Amino acid sequence: QLDYRFYDSTCPSLTGIVRYGVWSAIANDTRMAASLVRLHFHDCFVNGCDASILLDDIDSTFVGEKTARANQNSVRGYEVIDKIKANVEKACPSTVSCTDILTLAAREAANIAGASYWMVPLGRRDGRTANKTAANELPSPFESLDNIIAKFNAKGLDTKDVVVLSGAHTIGFAQCFTFKQRLFNFGGSRKPDPDLEASLLKGLQTVCPDQVDSDTTLVPLDSVTTNRFDNSYYRNLVNSSGLLQSDHVLSTDNRTASMVLSYSRYPYLFLKDFGASMVKMANIGVLMGQDGEIRENCKVVN
Ligand code: HEM
Ligand SMILES: [Ca+2]
Numbered sequence: 001q002l003d004y005r006f007y008d009s010t011c012p013s014l015t016g017i018v019r020y021g022v023w024s025a026i027a028n029d030t031r032m033a034a035s036l037v038r039l040h041f042h043d044c045f046v047n048g049c050d051a052s053i054l055l056d057d058i059d060s061t062f063v064g065e066k067t068a069r070a071n072q073n074s075v076r077g078y079e080v081i082d083k084i085k086a087n088v089e090k091a092c093p094s095t096v097s098c099t100d101i102l103t104l105a106a107r108e109a110a111n112i113a114g115a116s117y118w119m120v121p122l123g124r125r126d127g128r129t130a131n132k133t134a135a136n137e138l139p140s141p142f143e144s145l146d147n148i149i150a151k152f153n154a155k156g157l158d159t160k161d162v163v164v165l166s167g168a169h170t171i172g173f174a175q176c177f178t179f180k181q182r183l184f185n186f187g188g189s190r191k192p193d194p195d196l197e198a199s200l201l202k203g204l205q206t207v208c209p210d211q212v213d214s215d216t217t218l219v220p221l222d223s224v225t226t227n228r229f230d231n232s233y234y235r236n237l238v239n240s241s242g243l244l245q246s247d248h249v250l251s252t253d254n255r256t257a258s259m260v261l262s263y264s265r266y267p268y269l270f271l272k273d274f275g276a277s278m279v280k281m282a283n284i285g286v287l288m289g290q291d292g293e294i295r296e297n298c299k300v301v302n
């Protein structure tokens with residue numbers, strides 16, 4: 001069983017160390033708040049929340065997840081967790097898992113950006129394996145909502161969790177290639193996506209011209225309050241100003257549209273539900289008790 005007080009006696013300084021580490025990383029790079037939330041998501045959806053995403057490639061016998069399609073040149077923040085782990089090791093050697101540190105870091109990052117503060121039960125242990133093939137199965141922005149819902153269901157999350165957790169796209173950035181199909185030749189029509197608001201479309205066509213060399217240019221997922229964790233993401237969706245196709249569809253599909261509308265109207269409801277869904281996500285496939293290990297260095301198994 002995970003427990004809110006798991007490290008209370010063995011590492012009382014844990015939350016303070018994590019909060020300070022996350023705070024200084026964000027002070028140095030505002031985007032890091034978003035990157036840490038996403039890092040935790042990409043961990044939990046592959047092998048469960050076990051810090052598998054933090055493991056480096058060693059050789060042909062041990063391949064990590066960092067080079068998986070959804071992660072390479074996209075997921076960030078590994079060094080922030082490694083640094084916090086080093087500080088936690090100094091205070092409480094071989095006590096706190098990399099997985100719990102990542103889970104707490106995601107909570108702190110979201111909270112510093114404006115999300116509510118939710119309680120995180122602790123006691124996760126670190127995996128001894130990574131699974132690059134499974135990491136290639138992370139949801140893609142080009143996928144249908146049916147597929148995305150199925151992938152969440154497979155992790156014990158429901159349609160509401162899809163809508164709520166996608167709200168993390170209220171902070172952070174995406175590369176042009178992740179939504180460019182909407183800008184010039186949507187579904188082979190040689191026209192842009194008619195559902196994309198005109199002035200946003202125009203701006204995006206300028207920042208992401210129809211040439212391969214703009215593919216990695218960064219664009220805010222929420223162009224209104226890019227660094228603020230608020231419900232602006234849902235207001236954008238309602239105004240046809242969602243960036244990714246997988247975001248936009250949430251406002252049109254009849255399974256999700258009413259939730260999008262209510263989160264666009266009730267910011268407090270979104271913040272409350274976001275915490276609850278994050279706690280659910282942080283419980284996916286966790287190792288406890290004698291399973292797994294307390295990794296000494298998040299990059300390598302002991
Ligand atoms: C529902 C399916 C999802 C899809 C298809 C999706 C897709 C994406 C894509 C394509 C990007 C941009 C990556 C890049 O351009 O390098 C992105 C960024 C991001 N995603 Fe998601 N995502 C999903 C769910 C989630 C969830 C559940 C969370 C967290 C709870 C999340 C948090 C983020 C954050 C914070 C960023 C910005 C990261 C940064 O700026 O470093 N996403 N997502
Ligand atoms: Ca994992």
Ligand SMILES: [Ca+2]
Nearest residue numbers: 170222225228
């Ligand atoms: Ca925002």
